[in-house]
Amino acid sequence: MKYPLSLKGVPCNICKLKAEEIIMKTDLGNIVRCKNCGLFYRSPRLSDEDEIRRYKNLGYDDAYCEILDRSRKDLYLAVLEEIEAYKGKLLDVGCADGYFLGLAQKRGWEPYGVEISDFYLEKAKKNLSEKSVFGVPLKIAKFPSNLFDAVTLLDVLDHLGDPRGELDEIGRILKKKGMLIARVRNGAFHVLLDRLFEKNVFGIIPVSTVFHLYGFDRHTLAILLKKANFSNIRIENSKLTGGNPYCQTKYLERYMINIIKRTYSAFAEVVSLLSRKNVLISSSLMIYAKKK
Ligand SMILES: [Zn+2]
Numbered sequence: 120m121k122y123p124l125s126l127k128g129v130p131c132n133i134c135k136l137k138a139e140e141i142i143m144k145t146d147l148g149n150i151v152r153c154k155n156c157g158l159f160y161r162s163p164r165l166s167d168e169d170e171i172r173r174y175k176n177l178g179y180d181d182a183y184c185e186i187l188d189r190s191r192k193d194l195y196l197a198v199l200e201e202i203e204a205y206k207g208k209l210l211d212v213g214c215a216d217g218y219f220l221g222l223a224q225k226r227g228w229e230p231y232g233v234e235i236s237d238f239y240l241e242k243a244k245k246n247l248s249e250k251s252v253f254g255v256p257l258k259i260a261k262f263p264s265n266l267f268d269a270v271t272l273l274d275v276l277d278h279l280g281d282p283r284g285e286l287d288e289i290g291r292i293l294k295k296k297g298m299l300i301a302r303v304r305n306g307a308f309h310v311l312l313d314r315l316f317e318k319n320v321f322g323i324i325p326v327s328t329v330f331h332l333y334g335f336d337r338h339t340l341a342i343l344l345k346k347a348n349f350s351n352i353r354i355e356n357s358k359l360t361g362g363n364p365y366c367q368t369k370y371l372e373r374y375m376i377n378i379i380k381r382t383y384s385a386f387a388e389v390v391s392l393l394s395r396k397n398v399l400i401s402s403s404l405m406i407y408a409k410k411k
Pocket of ligand 1: 133135156158
C-alpha cells in the first residue's frame, strides 16, 4: 500500500521504542501494536501539526452537535456526579461546543475549556464565555501550575499525537489530589471489530473504522497513568451513550446496531463483574485517577 509523503513513522508513545508489529493496513496509515507494552497506534501517520490543522478545519453542523450532546447527557451527568466532591475549577480538554461544561457550570463549577476546532470554539464561547475557552492545544494554553480541581478528557486522549505528554501537562496544572476523568475507546475491542469487518465477517451491515491515533486498553492505560505520576487509578467499562460512531445511514441498520450495542454492553458488564473488573471488553473505557 502506498502512503502520501506526509505520513511519518512514530515510536510507541509509552515506551518511546520502535518495536511494532503491523496489525492492519489502512489508507490512513497502518494500525500497529507495540511488542513491548501492547499499545495500539497508527504508524506511519500525519505529523502532529497536520493533525491539529485537520481538526481545526473540520466541518460540523448544528444538527450533528445537538444529536451528539443529547446522546451523551447521561454520561456527562454521571461524570459530574463522580467529581462532585472536588467542586471548584474544571478544565475540559477538547470541550467541543461546551455542552458538558455548561452542565457543570449549572452545578456550581467554574468552567474552562480548550478546543482546537474553529467551529466548536465559536459555539463554546457563545455557550460559556469568551474568557472560559481557549482555541489552542493544551500545552500552548500554558495554564499556571496547580490551578484545577478536576480535568476531563471525554473521548479525546486517543485523538492526541502525544497522550503521554498531555497527561504530564495535566499532572502539572491539576491541584494536589485533583481528579482526572477520561473516556477512551477500548483499543483491543475496536481493532478486533475493524479486523472482523475488514474480512466482511458480518457481511450485511457496513461499518466505518473508529480507530483514531491510539487504541488503549486497561493494561496500557494503567502504565501511561503511572508514568504520568497519577495514583488511585480506576479503569472500568464506560456507560453506553446513545450515539452511533459506526456511520450507518439506513434506519434498519442503525436500529440493528443499537440493539447489538446494548446486548454487547450488557454482556461486557457481566464479564467485568465476574472478573472483578480485570477483564474489560466494552467498546469504551472510563478512567479515574488522582494527582499524587
Ligand atoms: Zn510500547
